[in-house]
Amino acid sequence: MPRLNVADQLVAKNKSDALIVLAVQDGDNAQVAATPAIAPETREHLDASLLALGATGAADETVRVAGVPGVAGTVVVSGSGVSGTPSDDDAEAIRRAAGAGVRALSGKAETVALAFPSGSAAQVVATAEGALYGSYSFTTYKSNGADSKAISKISVLSPLAKDKDVKSGAEQAQVVADERAWAQDLVNTPPLDLYPDSFANTVKEHFAGSKVKVKILDEKALAKESCGGLIGVGRGSARPPRMVVLSYEPARAKSHLSFVGKGITFDSGGLCIKPPEGMITMKCDMAGAAAVAAATKAIADLGLPVAVTTYLCLAENLTGSDAQRPGDVVTMPNGRTVEIINTDAEGRLVMADGLSLASRQEPDLLIDVATLTGAAVLSLGTRTAAVLGNNDAARDEVVAAAGSAGEDIWPIPLLQHLRSGMKSLVADTKHTGARQGGMIVAALFLEDFVGDDADGAALPWAHLDIAGPAYSADDSYGYVGKGASGYGVRTLVQLAQSRS
CATH class of the missing domain: 3.40.630.10 (Zn peptidases)
Incomplete structure (x- = not known):
């Protein structure tokens, strides 16, 4: 399993191979969920791209966008199926969106960052859990398994990185994800x-x-x-x-x-x-x-x-x-x-x-x-x-x-x-x-x-x-x-x- 890191860091400062952001639904259209880690101009560019591509923000919808200003690598926008600003009641939708985004990058990236909503410790921990669960792969019996790219590090970008509930939740997420993978x-x-x-x-x-x-x-x-x-x-x-x-x-x-x-x-x-x-x-x-x-x-x-x-x-x-x-x-x-x-x-x-x-x-x-x-x-x-x-x-x-x-x-x-x-x-x-x-x-x-x-x-x-x-x-x-x-x-x- 990859190692999890929760960091108080802006997207522009992160050098991961790929970035995953959360999409919510605004009527029939998708919009990137607000988070302090994403600069306004980056979010505006992504929203315009989602509109042009006809994205809806539905659960399990993933859209890949390249050449995004302020982002070092490729961006995957993962739909949540949530309308408006996510709440703690949407923890499972956040988990699944994080997991779907990570699965979309399987074999394509070694380091991944997620800039999801950070309205509470529960939301940050749900992001971490979903990302870890979605990173699982089984390549033991693949002859080229050792050659394929496996995600080795997951970074969750949040201003709540030092919150005690986030720290304890992230530690538990790593333990449970490791055993679930076993x-x-x-x-x-x-x-x-x-x-x-x-x-x-x-x-x-x-x-x-x-x-x-x-x-x-x-x-x-x-x-x-x-x-x-x-x-x-x-x-x-x-x-x-x-x-x-x-x-x-x-x-x-x-x-x-x-x-x-x-x-x-x-x-x-x-x-x-x-x-x-x-x-x-x-x-x-x-x-x-x-x-x-x-x-x-x-x-x-x-x-x-x-x-x-x-x-x-x-x-x-x-x-x-x-x-x-x-x-x-x-x-x-x-x-x-x-x-x-x-x-x-x-x-x-x-x-x-x-x-x-x-x-x-x-x-x-x-x-x-x-x-x-x-x-x-x-x-x-x-x-x-x-x-x-x-x-x-x-x-x-x-x-x-x-x-x-x-x-x-x-x-x-x-x-x-x-x-x-x-x-x-x-x-x-x-x-x-x-x-x-x-x-x-x-x-x-x-x-x-x-x-x-x-x-x-x-x-x-x-x-x-x-x-x-x-x-x-x-x-x-x-x-x-x-x-x-x-x-x-x-x-x-x-x-x-x-x-x-």
Whole structure:
């Protein structure tokens, strides 16, 4: 990731390869948003250029202008979709515009400056966040990757550079962006190289020297814990499953959060095999595990006074000679037995193991993150996650955190009558039910593995189905490019911050 610098500097004094400015909407036309960093004559020239080019200032519109007086390099004007002067309520629009502007310069500049509105610390920090997020690229497997220009430095020009909230916000933006990028790298890595054991070892290396303890459960340890979900799903692969447990225990923690992440490093569907086109992006089926791991590292690096225990449920779902069959029955860590119906509904099985083990810690809030159902994508599209839970306050807390972080999410009710389709003749439950309401059915199954607190009340739990926004094969917008998005990292960090 590039290094971030917030400087009280005029555009005319900055020598970056390129400058990005924000456009707002004035009727049908675009205008450059006012900021002290831009000289009046520079802004007038840009406004005239935008008018001549027919720019509208709509979100995701980027216009390149060369030969601008008072600017050393090329200028990219990035539309915000905001009418008039941006306010703090427009923080996400600012983030996305900053990210879109940076993405427009991918491979074309090494140093970039942004002269965006500086009406408040929140606006400056949003600019920094969006620029960092938009700078992500994955070139590990490109033969010419080392030769392409990568952005190495981002400068945000603002008279508020020395403001304490700007300084702390910029520092946090760098930490979160770095971890979000690590999560994206994990998701973008081909399954040939990222499988349960290598994933676990990568996590161990990444957390070396941090404040987080790492424990890896191999297949023998999983059997001892009766992790029937991971063991069953992993039976068809020559590469056995793993569970990684991360523990961050700061002194005088104000709350204890537990995260559980789905880590299916590749999903063929098992014996209920997917069609070929359905497998193309299935390296992303571990995006939940990547997100919760990255969020845990960011929380620890920021020193937030919130304890976090995280479970990464890692397996590869293949069709080997010992692959799990429909009709099999497995036993989970909480003693509940499950009849296997569809081997392509494997995610909820490994998550049940993680939720069962996490519940033993009796956290104040239990959150799982998973690319769980196609039903979530059909319901909400590819940019919005769903959140369900057994506790309205917990669900609302996640929605609020996602809103502050700028990640799209929508609350879904946990309709108990949909349980009827999961009744089994031979086990405590089937792991699938009716196709109608499939996203809710999956969440209802997970609910059975959320334990109780010391008083016998169900632990507060929220389930994030990120099947839509975790990975984009075609769509790109704002600071989100094609491939892994790192969805969930920012929401979990924001939630921990709100509890601290």
